[in-house]
Every structure is written in C-alpha cells, then in structure tokens.
Amino acid sequence: MSYNEKTDYYLKLAITCRMTSVVQSIESPSHHISTELNIDGNPNVSKITLAEQITHLEKDLILVVKSLGLDQPRAFVEYDSKMETNCVMLTLVPKFAINEIMSELIFVIDRSGSMQGGPIKKASETLQLLLRSLPEDCLFNVVSFGSHFDSLFTKSQPYSEESFSKALKHAQEMDANYGGTEIYDPLKWTFENSKNDMPTSVFLLTDGQVYNVDQIVELVKSSEEKKKDDLRLFSIGIGDSVSHHLVESVSRAGKGYAQFVTNNERMDKKILGMLKNAIKPPIKDYNITWTNQILEDTLLVETNPVDKPTVISFFSNNATPSPDAQTIFMDMKIQQAPFLIPPIYPGTRFIVYCILKKGVEPCKEIILSAISKDGPMKLSIPLDPVALQGSKIHTLAARKLIQDLEEGTSFIHKHPRNKGKNLSDSLICEQIVKLGVTYNLASKYTSFIAIDERGSELVSEAKILSSQRIVPVAAAKRRALFSASPTLQKRAMQPFSMTSVLNYSRSSSARKSRSRVEESAECCSLIESYDDSYDSLPASVSLAASVKSKPPKIETLYSFLNFQSFDGSFLPSDKFYSWFGKNNFKDFESIGIENEKILCLVLALAYLEIIMFDTFKEECEMCYVKAKKNLKKEVGDDQNVNEDLEKAKEWVKKWADE
Structure with a gap:
C-alpha cells in the first residue's frame, strides 16, 4: 500500500431541504457548505452541497436550519396502510415563564488530557461566564475529573464575593492535566454530597468516551429516584469524538437534556440556556391526551400459559418466572414513545410520538398538561387535518420504543399493572426484535446485512484478490509532522508495514531513544494543535479599539463582564471609566446622575443593551438581569x-457613534 497526497475523487453530497414555511438560513458548524435558497421559486425549499473537497466524512455533518414558525406547536398524524395504524407526532419548542427557586448548582468539568487546547479553553471561559451569571441565592460547587477527581469546595457553598472570587480564579487557571477519563466516581461523589433540602442541578461537561456507560446511567437513574425529581443532570458533549450515547443517556436518566458543541462552536450560549432552565422548579405530572375514545386496557397476555409447564433451557441464565409473574400486561392500544414524558424546558425542542392501534383514532386536538410549582399548565395543539401516508413517523416512534425497552423505561417496565413482576430478558429481547424487524431498525438485538442476489453469477478472480491502493493523506496533517523530532519526521514519511515495526523494536538505537508510543503521542499532539481552529484573543491584548465596534466580539463581552461583582453591581474604578474613554466620574456630568455607583450600573446596563444584545443577548442576559436587580435595590x-x-442609553448611543 502506498500513500499519496492527491486523489482523483472527492465526496459529493447534495441535500434537499423542504420545510412547511420559509427557509431563512441554513448553516453548518461542522463543515463548509454552499446553500441555495428559494429553489424553483419556492421559498420553502433549499439545497445544500459541500463547499470543501473531502474524500469522506470524518465527523457528523450538522445542519442548523432556521425557518419561520419552526418552533410553533404542531401535531401530525401518519397512517401506515401496511400495519393499519395511526402514529401521532407532537413537537414544539416551549415558551413559558415560571418563578426561579433557590437551587444547588454543581459543575462537573472534564479536565482529562484530551481536553487540551481549544476544548479546555472553551470550558474555562464558559465556566467563568456561568459563575458571573449565577443567581445570588444559590449554592454552587465545581468538580474537576480525569483519571482522578477533586472539588473546589468540600460541600457546595453559598454564592458570595469570597466563593465567587475563589471559583473565578479556579476557572481561569483550569488546565487539561488530569490524565484519562473516569466519570463514575466524580458523579457518585457529587450525588452523595449534594444537598437534600433543595433541588440540585448537575452540569456535566466532557469530550470523552468511557467503557462503563450502563453503570454510569444506572448511577444517575438511582440517584435521581432517591431525590424524587429534585435532582437533574444536564450534559454538554464537546468536540467531534465525544460519545453521544454517554452524553444523551445520562441526561435522559437525570431528567435534564443534552447539548453538543463541535470544535468550531462556542458552548457558552448553550450551557447558559441550561442554567436558565436549571434554576426553575421541575415540572411534574405530565399527561398527553391522544384520543377521546374510552379504552379498556384490561387484556392480559400470558407469557407462560398455565396449562403448559414452562420449559427450562439447558443453555440460559434466565430464571423461571415466579407464579405471580406469569401474566404481564402488554396489550397497550396507545403506545406513547417515550412512555415516560420527558421534562419540558423552555427553548428546548420537545417531541413525543404515539402509535395508535387499529381502530383507535386520534382526537382533533392533542392536549398537553402538567403541574408546576406556580400552578397547573396546559396547551391544546390542533392536529394537522391532512394525514400523512407511510411509515417514517412510525419508524421514529419505534426507535423511541426500542430505546425505552433497552433503558428499562418502557410501558412494560413502568405500567402500574406490571409493578413487582419479573420481566425476563427474553421478553424484552422479543419486543425489541419485533420492533426492529418491523421497522428495519438496528438495536442491541437486531442488525442487518446486505445480500448479493445475483445468484450463481461467477465472480472473477480479479475481483476477490487484494490489490495495491493509492490512499490519499490530508496534506495539512502531513505538514504538521515537520515540527516533530527528526526521527519521527523520517518515519512518518515512510510507508507503514509490520516489518518496519518489528525491525524498529529490535534495533538497539530504538531502545536508547524514546518509545514509539511516546513519539506517536507527540505526533498526535502536533496534529491536534495544527488542526485546532478555535481562535480567541489573548487576555493581554487590549480591547480598547473594539469596545464599541459592531458586531462585537465575544472576547469583548468577557472583558467587560470582568467589571461586574457577584451581586450584579458594576463598581466605580479607573479601568471602568477608561473603557468608555473617560478618566473619572466628573467626565459623565452630562448624563445628570449624581450617585457614582448608580451611574456605573446604568452605564453598564446601557452598554450591554445597545452594544451587546444584538449579537450576544443570550450570553449576557443573566448578567444583565442581575445588574438590573441591583440597580432597583439602589434606586x-x-x-x-x-x-x-x-x-445612560442616550449617552452610550452618542458615544458609540463618535
């Protein structure tokens, strides 16, 4: 096999996006794309193609589509003529306001070696912004983990000037020097040391993959059940190699939700949205009305008929079900997926499916209801009158049903009539296989292979014998090697073979020099640093020239928020005045505010609103609210x-136009 930097082929990808309303924009945080809107004069249709020459997808292709009315509550019904069933899909991005509550907030930060460079810098800056955004009446802590873990405080501390300053210094000095990635122990410590007299929200930031996902999920699930809805876990997956299975599974088990950021995205906006939701009380007692028909779910399916003895296999670890577990309730005419309605959070898409068995018709209005600390909540969503045909929505629902079965949260596991009954692994396996085969879905028990149906056609010897291939290698990564050691440079340019490895391991010079593993690690480090596209200004760079430029930079916002105290105030100082190009309090006499502390507060609020809100409103909104509360206390x-x-706003507008 030989290597070549050139190739005669590139990946071509064309995607047609059809929406129910006008497509405003399509962006990709993962790849360079070219977008064509208003296809054939239809503003609801767009086409997307790759704008970069690549030979394969090294990471997920992510598209962010903005369309008018996309977040509005909608309910669709699809009829599958083959199964003779209806499937309803309910989707919305909720918007509602409920009062905040006193909470414990714990940030669990991955500081393993893989976070080196851009990821740990993002985590550090985001944690600093989070600390500035915390409500005054909360308790908080920071837990760092890798192959070992430690916490900033032995117990969560009240948010004060002292604890805030200590945590801020900790965040600024944060580095990726904790070795490998072990998540179970730090989470276990976090749950065991959380407060029992108030709601706790845990924020997990990681870029890693672990071997014991099931064990971690079970830990989160059992801890959440102990606190009876007063424990929630939100997770952020960082980078292109993070385990989506881990990040999504722990957030589902923890009654929170998951977000992901690529290497080219900022995470502050997403995690601040999580913080806003975490300081609101949990919503409970969800219910969705799918049909007006009165159904009797009294049919019991006998998994082991009484007139036939249970046959015990010679090759199975499953014990024979006890007599009281012989009948398992399974005949659900309304199969909601997920069976346990996930928590609803403002600004986060909410999707639930429901497969209605033959003869069961959906109601014309789907009703979603719940109970919050402030009172009952309710929303009626009209069902789209045009029924879709096919099985696409059914398949999405089936995927959720399989997920429920795999995680032990299905209607078979959680229905009151099955409480205390022995649910055998074989029964769950049977249900998963049935869904997988019916809807062509891969799962832990189902997989699919492609079969060549050409019959007896002979395949020539040339088609089955291996041959030399020219494998393209990305030039950028090859160039990164040139800064490595001379030995590594020379070896990197040679074709790889098992013989060369054996010869290298036997040579005396190799034993005297660094190990191949060490040099490989150096190579990987160089490649990572070369490919790191996260760009930000050093702290030492003066931002004076850009403090009022539009659109502003996120670094400008971070620098300005350094003036804010933990309680939201902006205290008078020479540096604060110099931000606006002034020397002291007297230079602001034209505003007509005699109290210096109030002047600084209103100037800061006006600056955030006029300069920052257009671009970074979500990032600085919580800091703005804290400052305004402080101003109200003063005035x-x-x-x-x-x-x-x-x-102050009039003054800032004139100053910005100078």
Whole structure:
C-alpha cells in the first residue's frame, strides 16, 4: 500500500431541504457548505452541497436550519396502510415563564488530557461566564475529573464575593492535566454530597468516551429516584469524538437534556440556556391526551400459559418466572414513545410520538398538561387535518420504543399493572426484535446485512484478490509532522508495514531513544494543535479599539463582564471609566446622575443593551438581569430606574457613534 497526497475523487453530497414555511438560513458548524435558497421559486425549499473537497466524512455533518414558525406547536398524524395504524407526532419548542427557586448548582468539568487546547479553553471561559451569571441565592460547587477527581469546595457553598472570587480564579487557571477519563466516581461523589433540602442541578461537561456507560446511567437513574425529581443532570458533549450515547443517556436518566458543541462552536450560549432552565422548579405530572375514545386496557397476555409447564433451557441464565409473574400486561392500544414524558424546558425542542392501534383514532386536538410549582399548565395543539401516508413517523416512534425497552423505561417496565413482576430478558429481547424487524431498525438485538442476489453469477478472480491502493493523506496533517523530532519526521514519511515495526523494536538505537508510543503521542499532539481552529484573543491584548465596534466580539463581552461583582453591581474604578474613554466620574456630568455607583450600573446596563444584545443577548442576559436587580435595590423605584437607564442609553448611543 502506498500513500499519496492527491486523489482523483472527492465526496459529493447534495441535500434537499423542504420545510412547511420559509427557509431563512441554513448553516453548518461542522463543515463548509454552499446553500441555495428559494429553489424553483419556492421559498420553502433549499439545497445544500459541500463547499470543501473531502474524500469522506470524518465527523457528523450538522445542519442548523432556521425557518419561520419552526418552533410553533404542531401535531401530525401518519397512517401506515401496511400495519393499519395511526402514529401521532407532537413537537414544539416551549415558551413559558415560571418563578426561579433557590437551587444547588454543581459543575462537573472534564479536565482529562484530551481536553487540551481549544476544548479546555472553551470550558474555562464558559465556566467563568456561568459563575458571573449565577443567581445570588444559590449554592454552587465545581468538580474537576480525569483519571482522578477533586472539588473546589468540600460541600457546595453559598454564592458570595469570597466563593465567587475563589471559583473565578479556579476557572481561569483550569488546565487539561488530569490524565484519562473516569466519570463514575466524580458523579457518585457529587450525588452523595449534594444537598437534600433543595433541588440540585448537575452540569456535566466532557469530550470523552468511557467503557462503563450502563453503570454510569444506572448511577444517575438511582440517584435521581432517591431525590424524587429534585435532582437533574444536564450534559454538554464537546468536540467531534465525544460519545453521544454517554452524553444523551445520562441526561435522559437525570431528567435534564443534552447539548453538543463541535470544535468550531462556542458552548457558552448553550450551557447558559441550561442554567436558565436549571434554576426553575421541575415540572411534574405530565399527561398527553391522544384520543377521546374510552379504552379498556384490561387484556392480559400470558407469557407462560398455565396449562403448559414452562420449559427450562439447558443453555440460559434466565430464571423461571415466579407464579405471580406469569401474566404481564402488554396489550397497550396507545403506545406513547417515550412512555415516560420527558421534562419540558423552555427553548428546548420537545417531541413525543404515539402509535395508535387499529381502530383507535386520534382526537382533533392533542392536549398537553402538567403541574408546576406556580400552578397547573396546559396547551391544546390542533392536529394537522391532512394525514400523512407511510411509515417514517412510525419508524421514529419505534426507535423511541426500542430505546425505552433497552433503558428499562418502557410501558412494560413502568405500567402500574406490571409493578413487582419479573420481566425476563427474553421478553424484552422479543419486543425489541419485533420492533426492529418491523421497522428495519438496528438495536442491541437486531442488525442487518446486505445480500448479493445475483445468484450463481461467477465472480472473477480479479475481483476477490487484494490489490495495491493509492490512499490519499490530508496534506495539512502531513505538514504538521515537520515540527516533530527528526526521527519521527523520517518515519512518518515512510510507508507503514509490520516489518518496519518489528525491525524498529529490535534495533538497539530504538531502545536508547524514546518509545514509539511516546513519539506517536507527540505526533498526535502536533496534529491536534495544527488542526485546532478555535481562535480567541489573548487576555493581554487590549480591547480598547473594539469596545464599541459592531458586531462585537465575544472576547469583548468577557472583558467587560470582568467589571461586574457577584451581586450584579458594576463598581466605580479607573479601568471602568477608561473603557468608555473617560478618566473619572466628573467626565459623565452630562448624563445628570449624581450617585457614582448608580451611574456605573446604568452605564453598564446601557452598554450591554445597545452594544451587546444584538449579537450576544443570550450570553449576557443573566448578567444583565442581575445588574438590573441591583440597580432597583439602589434606586428603589421602577420609574427612577427607567429614567436613569434612559439617560445612560442616550449617552452610550452618542458615544458609540463618535
């Protein structure tokens, strides 16, 4: 096998995007794409193609589609003529406001070696912004983990000037120097040391993959059940190699939700959305009305008929079900997926499916209801009158049903009539296989292979014998090797073979030099540093020239928020005044505010609103709210607050136009 930097082929990918309303924009945080809107004069249709020359997809292709009305509550029904069933899909991005509650907030940060470079820098900056955004009445802690773990505080501490300053310094000095990735022990410690008298929200940030996902998920699930909905876990997956299975599974078990950021994305916006939801009380007692028909779910399916003795296999670890577990309730005429309705959070897409058996018709309005700490909640969503034909929505629902069965949260596991009964592995396997085969879905028990149906056609010897292939190698990564040691450079340019490895391992010079593993690690490090596209300004770079430029940079926002105290105030200082090109308090006499502390507060609020909100409103909104609360404490009257703020906004507008 030989290597070549050139290739005669590239991957071509064309995607047609059809929406129910006008497509506003399509972006990709993972790849360079070319987008064509308004195809054939239809504003609802767009085409996407790759705008870069690549030979294969090294990572997931992510598309972010913005379309009018995409977040509106919608309910669709699909009829599958083959199965003679209806499947309803309910989707919305909720918008509602409920009062905040006093909470414990614990940030569990991956500091393993794989976080080196861009990922740990993102985590550090995001943690700093989170610390500035915390509500005044919360308790918080920071747990760092890798092959070992430690915590900033032995127990979560009240949010104060002292704890905030210590945590901020900790975040600024954070580095990826904790070795490997072990998540179970730090999470176990976090749950065991959390408060029992208030809701706890845990934020897990990781870029890794682990071998014991099931064990971690079971830990999260059991801990959440112990706290009875007062424990939630939110997870952020960082980078292109993170385990989606891990990140999504722990968030589902922890009644939170998962988000992912690629190497080219910022994570602050996404995790701040999580923080906003974490300080709101959990919503409970969800219910969805899918049909108006009165159904009797009284049919029991006998898994082991009484007139026939149970046959015990000579090759099975499954014990014979006890007599009281012979009848398992399985005949659900309404199969909701997921069976346990996931928590609903503002700004996070909510999707639930329901397969209705033959003869069961959906109601014209799907009703979603729940109970919050502030009172009952309800939403009626009209069912789209046009029934879709096919099995696409059925397949999505079946995937969720399989997920429920695999995670032990299906209707078979959780239905009250099956409580205390022995559910054998073979029964669950049978249900998963049935769904997998019916809807062509891969699972832990089902897989599919392609079969050549050409019959007896002979395959020539030339087609089955191996031959030399020219394998293209990305030039950028090859260039990264040139800064490595001379030995590594020379070896990297040679074709790889098992013989060369054996010869190398036997040579005396190899025994005296560094190991191949060490040099391979150096090579990987160089490649990673070369490919790292995360770009940010060093802390030492002066931002004076860009403090009022539009659109602003995120580094400008971070620098400005350094002036804010833990309670939201912006205290007078020479540095604060110099941000606006002034020397002292007297230079702001034209605003007409005599109290220096109030002046700094309204100036900061006006600056955030006028300069930052257009681009970074979500990133700085919680800091803005804290500052406004502090201003109200100082002024004590809403009318005076608004008057002072308007004066400052007028001044900032003129200053920005200078």
